[in-house]
Amino acid sequence: MQACAIVAPEAVKIEAVGKVSTTRKLRVVARVAGQQARRSRTVRAMASAVSTTARSSGRALHQLWLEVMGLIFLLMAVSGGVALAGEYAKYEAGRTGLGHVLVAICFTLTFAWFGVSSFWRARQKDKRGAR
DSSP states (O other): OOOOOSSOHHHHHHHHHHHHHHHHHHHHHHHHHHHHHHHOHHHHHHHHHHHHHHHHHHHHHHHHHHHHHHHHHHHHHHHHHHHHHHHHHHHHHTSSOHHHHHHHHHHHHHHHHHHHHHHHHHHHHHHHHHO
C-alpha cells in the first residue's frame, strides 16, 4: 500500500512562514493605511481638531486642578489656624508646651503657602494662556 499525503511538504513551510508573516502583513497594511490617511484632508482636519480640543481641555483641567488644590490647602490652613488658637489658649493656661504651638504655627503657615502658591500658579497660567 502506498501512503497518500493530504498536504505536500512544501505547504508546511508556507504555513510556517504565514504564521510568522502575519505581523509583518499587519504592519504593512497599517503603514499603507496611515499613508492614505495622511493624504486625506478630512482625516488631517479631524486629527487637528482632536489635538486642539485635547490641548485646550488639558489646560483647563490643569488650571481647575490647581484651583481645587489651592482651596483644599487653604481650608486645611484654616483648620490649622483654629487648632493654633486652641493650642495657644492651652499654652497661656499652662496646660501644654510651646512645641505644640510651634507645630500648629508651622502647619498653618505651610498649608497657607501651598494654597496661595497654587492659586498664584493658576493665575500665572491663565495670564500666559490669554496672550
